[in-house]
Amino acid sequence: MSLQQGTVALEETDPLTLSAWILTQQHKSAGARGRLTVLLNAIGVGCKFVSSAVRRAGLAGMMGMAGSSNVQGEDQKKLDLVANEVFKNSLRRSGQCCILITEEEDEPIFIEExxxxxxxxxxxxLDGSSNIDCGVSxxxxxxxxxxxxxxxxxYSLEDVMRPGTEMVAAGYCMYGSMSYMMITTGKGVAGFTLDPTLxxxxxxxxxVQVPPRGAIYSINEGNAVNWDEATKKYVEECKAGTFNNGKPYSLRYVGSMVADVHRTLLYGGIFMYPADKKSPKGKLRVLYECFPMAMLMEQAGGKSTTGTASSLGMVPDSIHARAPIYLGSREEVERIEQLKKECGCA
Structure with a gap:
């Protein structure tokens, strides 16, 4: 056996699990009492449950529509409702939460003693659930x-209506060919893969470190007719390879924010969901889509912006407020900011 093979074999006998990693982060924080540790572990349990539900959905009759809609007027899938209940129950049972805000419910949930x-x-x-019936992540x-x-x-909504800079942790779990979790507690980003045997x-x-520049752009080009001039100009530059020695960038767009941001974190490039004529305030929700993804990206060395200001600096005016977002490799995001200034796009 070679030295390299032996090293790999030893690593496989000493896996660092999410629970163990969370404990190491707790030990690094002076005065930590373990409450955030309990909460993050509860989220991990919820992610495992939903991962299993997603894989069994077709066989367990959980595909298709639930016959209801959420506060945004979006039709809910059966798995939307299952995932929502799983996380509500897991978070409540953890004993660490005072308020829950979920995409699937109109009002905040206040936890009682x-x-x-x-x-x-x-x-x-369950972000991207419109894709669930066709097996997309x-x-x-x-x-x-x-x-x-x-x-x-x-506790009140004043505890919620705060900028993203005040978040203490953020993350996502992607359910696809494998289940991945990316998480930050404000000291960089770590990534985990669900081992089904363990x-x-x-x-x-x-x-995780985002490359300073990347040759992949991610945007729904079906909305191109509604974009502002800065976004149009940036996409034209991508196609022309203006900053890539004349080699065009690749377009990759899944339509599931988690999947598109996951790729951007690992490979670099930029993810964009701009405001446009159809959605002048943007489409993605500030609290539970923009802020967590922006925190992850910035903790990994990338950057996020609304186009004119830092995404994390916003203060939402409602729990389901929306905003435009551009995030990814630092130089790509800075270029879109420069174009916004040049064209006077606000």
Whole structure:
């Protein structure tokens, strides 16, 4: 056996699981009491359950529409409702949450005693669920705030309506050919893959770093007629390979934010969902889509913007507020910001 083969064999006998990694992060934080650790583990359990449900959906009769719609007027899939209940129950049972904000419900959920804690979790239980019936990757997105006055028992929407810079953790889990989780607690980004034999998320990407530039752009070109001039100009530059020695960028667009951002984190490039004539305020939700993904991208060395300002600096005016977003490799995002300034696009 070669030295390299022996090293791989040893790594396989000492896997670093998500639970163990979370504990190591706790030990690095002075004054940590383990409450965020419990909460993140509860999210991990929810992700495992949903991963299993996604894989069994066709056989268990969970495909198709539920016959209802969410607050955004989007038709709900059966799995949307299953995932939502799974995370609500897992988060409530953790005893660490005071408020939950979910894409699937109009109003915030206030947790009562004896299950109440000091954290607010904002989440999209099943992003990209319109793709579920055709087997395309979907995922869960989450962000975590700590209450302004922990231990007070006095919690309100003021604890929620805060900029993304105040999030203490964020992540997503992608359910596809494999189930991946990317997570940050404000000290870089780590990636995990669900090992079905262990039933555990095992670390596979200890320190994710986004390349400063990437030759992949991700956007729904079906909306091109409605874009502003800066976005049109940037996409033209991508196709011309203006900043890639004349070699055109590749277009990759899944239509599931988790899948598109996951690829961008690993390979670099840019993901864009701009405001346009059809959606002047943008399409993606600030709290549980823009903020968590922007935090991950920036913790991995990338950048995020609304086009004119940092995505994480926004203060949402409602729990389901929307905003435009561009995120990915730093130089790509800075180019779109430059074009926005040049054309006066606000």
């Amino acid at each position: 004896p299950h109440r804690g000091d954290y607010i979790v904002v989440f999209d239980p 979907v995922g869960t997105i989450f962000g975590i705030y700590k209450a302004k006055n922990p231990g007070s028992g006095n 039933g555990e998320f095992v670390i596979t990407h200890p320190s």
